[in-house]
Structures are given as structure tokens and as C-alpha cells.
Amino acid sequence: MIRSLVAPVLAAGLLLTTACTDNTAASGDARTMSVKASDTACEVSSVEAPSGTLTFKVTNEGSKINEFYLLGEDGLRIVAEVENIGPGLTRDLVLSAPAGTYFTACKPGMVGEGIRGDFTVTDSGEDVGPKGEDAELVAEADKQYASYVRDQVDQLVTKTEQFATLVKERKDDEARAMYADARVHWERVETVAESFGDLDPQMDAREADLEAGDEFTGWHRLEKDLWPARAEGYTAMTDAERATVADKLVADTATLYDRTRDMTFTASDIANGAKGLLDEVATGKVTGEEEYWSRTDLWDFQANVDGAKVAWEGLRPLLQRKDSALDGQIEKAFASLQALLDKHRDGEGFVTYDKLSEDDIKQLADAVNTLSEPLSKMAGAILS
């Protein structure tokens, strides 16, 4: 409605407004534009800017939720956008734009084509990289990551079923040998699995995560029964209790399987997922809190790192174009962290957490920080 009634008139109005406005924004920076968005107008402080990193400071002066877009020459391709700007709020849109012809658009009420204006980026001589293939690279990264997630959940289903059977048959030595190996597939896609708020607490809650009256189920419930050594005054589970928890874990894993079949991921999902996996390492694994009973934290640690690495690798072609220095930093940090982890390998797996010295733990924590910091900048870099 807004589009058909208001937009054409205002687009003309916009031209008049901007024609009287000096090209340089109030800040005196030719690459910083202010945008006054109301329910009926979209005033951009300048209609052109030199190529490079541009900032649009969008203030919603209207009463409706607004959005701001920078569109390509065809008026269809979204170069960059900022959504959900509540009335009275200001949001910055930062992007790296090569020379070319664009449109700006405010979308009060989030509907229609928006109130459009012409926008030109002149050639400043700065190299901002080729444009146009980004969307394909993101699509490729999504395809790769989605298939990785499906593959890991496939393996998780198989190994969880085997583990559950061993637990129910009280083949405890074999179940203990299988535990960390099966969980690796969960940990590799942990940020995706955790996004299902109902499944995560049922499958992966630690005892301290519960409150009085909550049922303790999932991996860590069985972990405690298999490694009761650190549990004071612990009463072992009965066969029936084991069967209930094991069967529920299998059923929840099947639900996870169903829900991950058709998942798709944006570049931001993948990049922030990688960062999230390293957060998991920093808060749970490097401190030995995750696998309190079995002490198999380093298996999880490695699996989180694996998952983050796959995410980064999928985005690399894009990241290398956008910020090759950051990509190099991440590559180096992954290598250093892996070298440190490899020191603690033992056969097919790792030493248990209690075998690590304070110095070992500190080194691992430092390496996690070294990697997490540049990794946290990846989303911003590829989306600019």
C-alpha cells in the first residue's frame, strides 16, 4: 500500500531534498551518510559517495518499524540491508561498496518496494574487490555446511543407537569406550543442535543446569552412571531407569535428525556458529566442566574446533576476497590450536582432563582466545 501510494511521490521529493544537500555528510566524512527515515520519507544526506567502506546512519523518525536497503543497479539485488529499526532508534549500516549505480530504499512498515532514491558510488581508486559472485559463494557455503550438519547428525543417530544398546545391556566397558566417540558428532554441530531449545536440555544438560523437580536425562545422566567415581553417595541406576533414559536419548536424536534435514544457513549463521563453537570450548571444555564424570573434555574440545573449522573453510573463498589478512590470522590460529591439542593425543583419542597440568590448560585457553578473537570478526568481514 505504501509502495503504490506514497513511494513515487516521495522518490521525487527525495531528489529535490538531496539536490540541496551538500555531498559531504554532517560528520564531514564523505563515506558517512545520515538517513532520516519517516513513515513517508527517506532523506539520505548525500546521493553519492566514493567507493570503499560506507556507513549509513539510519534514524527512524516515524511511528512504524522501518528498514533500509541499498539495492543494486537492477533495483532488485540487495547489496546490504538493515531490518527492524524501531521508532526513534538509529542503526548503522556498514558495507564495502565498489563504484556503481545503486538505489537507496526505506521501507516503513516493512512492506512494499520502499521509498527509493538514486545513489552513486564513484571510483575512489581503492580496491574493494569484485562484486556479484558473493551471493553464489554464500549459497555454496550454505550448501556445504548444511550437508556437513546432515552428515554429522546421520552419524550421531547411528552411534547413539549403538551406545544406547550397550548401556541397556550393561556392557559398561564398551559403552564407556563409545561415549566420547559418539558425542563427537553432537559437539561438531553443537550450536545447531542447541538452537532447538526443547531438545538441548533433554539431551545435553548437566546436572547443575537443572532445578528442583526437573528430570535429569540425556548424555550426561548416562555419563554419571558409567563413571560414578566422583559422585558422592551415588545410587546406581536400575535397568529400567537406564532403559528409559537411553530410549529417550535415541528418540530425541531421531527428532534432531528430522529437524536438520532441510535446514539452511546464511553466511552470518555459519560464521557466528563457528564463533559459538569456540565459545563452547572457552566456557565448558577448557575448564573441564562439560564432561565432569568421564573427563573426556578434550574429545569435545576437538569436535567443537572441527565444526568451527568446517564453517570457516566453507566461507573462506568469500573471506579471502573480503579480508585476506583476517583469513590468514584465522588459519594460523587454527594451526597453533591444533598443534597444542595434538600434544595431548592418546591412541585414537585424547588423555583425560585430569591428566592436564595447569600450564597445559592455560596454554589451551590462550590458544582458544587467539583463535576466537579473529573468528568473532569473520561475520562482520564477510557481510561488509
Place this chain on the structure above:
Amino acid sequence: MSGLSRRGLFGAAGAGTAAAGALALSMAAGKPAEKEPHASDAYPYYGAHQGGIVTPAQDRMHFAAFDVADGIDREALIGLLTDWTDAAARMTQGGSAGELDAMSGNYDSPPEDTGEAYDLPPSGLTITFGFGPSLFVDGSGADRFGIATRRPAALERLPHFVADNLNPSLSDGDLCIQACAHDPQVAVHAVRNLTRIAFGRAVLKWSQLGFGRTSSTSVDQVTARNLFGFKDGTMGLRGEQKAMIDEHVWVPDGADPAAEWLEGGSYLVARKIKMQIETWDRAPMREQENIVGRTKREGAPLSGGVEFDQPDFALEGRGGVPIMDVDSHVTLAHPDHNDGVHMLRRGYNYVDGNDDLGRLSAGLFFIAFVTDPRTHYIPMQSRMSRNDLMMEYLQHIGSGLWAVPPGVAEGEFVGQALFA
């Protein structure tokens, strides 16, 4: 009150000036102008309520929890409370802990006051005392002081909340003292001297330093930021909201027949909340704001407007999803989603150096004063610990609940009605 000044110079000059604090500004009118705290501020010690609750939040805090020593009986406990009351009455007016100041007395004796605040003005010092559940019935079920039948029903150890990781040595205590001042040395001096007075009668169990008040308890105060960089406690009660304070902070007459002594008092909830500073700092701005439900710069709700505007929880953004996330901190903490209950928040930031892994040991020392923790804290915290998006970056590591007796009249000791 007499109140020898710590240096014999300041005396009553500053007393009461700030207590009269202006009520002028309305929060709804927009940004309040910050009233500068003055070193000469001295709040009256005696009154209907203890200081340090609706007093405009000072910038610094030293909180301490004590256990009553073995072998101390009812009379000895009353003696301790009497000595604490007298010392608190003097120190809050800029005086010394003992009757003699830090530089006077028998040359062959240690001074009665430790002296580090000797040259310092009152600095807005308030001292607030509280009684923990274990004062009434100790761990072995004993009623050491003959007061078990007068324990308020609401005064029970807080329940285990989802993801609590409480350290017993940062939790609970028979007694607590909250000392707040504009100058950290003045707050520390108060706790140090009260601890000294208690030697042999009560033992310091744990204590916490705080800085950069994260709450505003007066309309004259701008909303301060917590260590996540966000304005904290925008919705908290302010001392000037008298009717709301009566309803949500003070224990009303008739609230609990067994505990009439607490009428006009309150409950103090303390939670030491560790922040995962490093991972938070790596979270994208979009995620940070979505978790909080407010903009980082202004503290405006994401549904629009300015800081003190009411959030619009129904407003839908792109894709029909509420623009205020249903599990954002603001959404879950808002009175609209908590049966209309409000809390008077009085928390502080803390940094206890760093841990073995080179991470800041930092967070929020949360303090709230409420009329009843069963209605005003426990239900909200149960929901928040389960659903608050921010929990990914938080860990509750310390906890305590104390009943805060009403104010003291001259010649009385704090909590006197409990022992009457």
C-alpha cells in the same frame, strides 16, 4: 546524635544536606540530570527504615556476610548488635568506629578506630544490617538464640535455580552488612571496623567489593552501565516512587504474624553473577542488543522510543517475529511478565582480578530489596535462569537472602524488636 567526626573537624556540617535530595525531576520527562554526589553527604542513621535501601545508590560498596561464633548466646548476640549499631551510627555521620577517634586514647593501647578514614568526610556512607535464615535455625537444626519461632516464613535459603553454580564460600551467612559510600576507602573502613568489633562474637565469612553502581535508586541519577556495556536497571524502583516502594519493598503490617518485628523492614537478595566477559565481547552487536532487548547506546527498548518508554512486546518485526525477543532480558524481567512485581535494585559491578586462565573474574553483584522474595524474586529468577538469552554469558556463583530489620530509633539496637 553526637557523632564525633573522624578528625573532629567535619562534624554535622554535611549532615542531612543530601538526604533532603530533590524530588523534582520526573523520569518520564526524559533524561534526568545527574545530581553530583558530594563528599560531605551524610544520611541520618536513625529513622523508620535502615539507610542504604532507598538512599540514592552510592558509587561504591563493601558487602560482608558473617557467621555468629560458636558459644555465643542470645545476650552476647544482643551485645554485638548493640555495638554494631553504635559504631554504624557514628561512622555514617563521618565519625569514628569507637567513642574515641583513631588518633586518641591510651598510648599503650591500640586505637579504637583503625584510622584509614581519619581525614575523609562522611562520603554518603550507609550501613545496612540483615539477618540470614541460619541465624534462626542453624545447620544442625538448633535454635541458638531462642528466636526460631519468630523466623519469617519467607526467610528461607533461596532454591537452586537452573544453572546455578554456587560456591558455598561466597554464599549465605547468619548476618550481613551492606556498606555503601561515594569513596571505597570509607566503605571498606566501615566493614573492617565492624569486623573488628565482632571478633570473638561473629566471624567474617565472605565479602565483596563493588564499584560503578549498576542501579539507580533516585530520579536524580542517570542509569549506569554494567560490565556488558549496557544500561542496567532502567525499570528498577526509585526512592521517590513512594507508593510503589511501600507496595514492593517494605514488609507491611500483618504480613507475617510470627514476624511482626520485621514490619517496616525488607528482604535483601544478593547474587554474585559472574559474566563471561571475553565471549560476550566477541558477540556481534546485533546479538548483544537482541539479548538485552535494548539499544546499547541509549538503552531504548528495541520496539522504539527512548530509554524510559515502555517496551512494546507485541510489536512484530520482519517475518512476524516480535521485535523484542520473547526471551530477551528486558522481556523476562519486565513487571508485565512478572505479575506486576517491581524490585528495588541496588547492584554493583565487581572485578576480583582474574582467573588462572587469564580471564577477568568479573560480573555483577546483584542486590535487590523486596517485600517478599517468594513473590518478588524467586518466580522471576526461576523463569530467567531457564529462558533468559543472557544466561549463555552468565553464571550465578554466590547467593544469599537476609531479612533486613526496620530502622533504628536513638537508644535502640538494630533488630531490637526481634529480641523483645
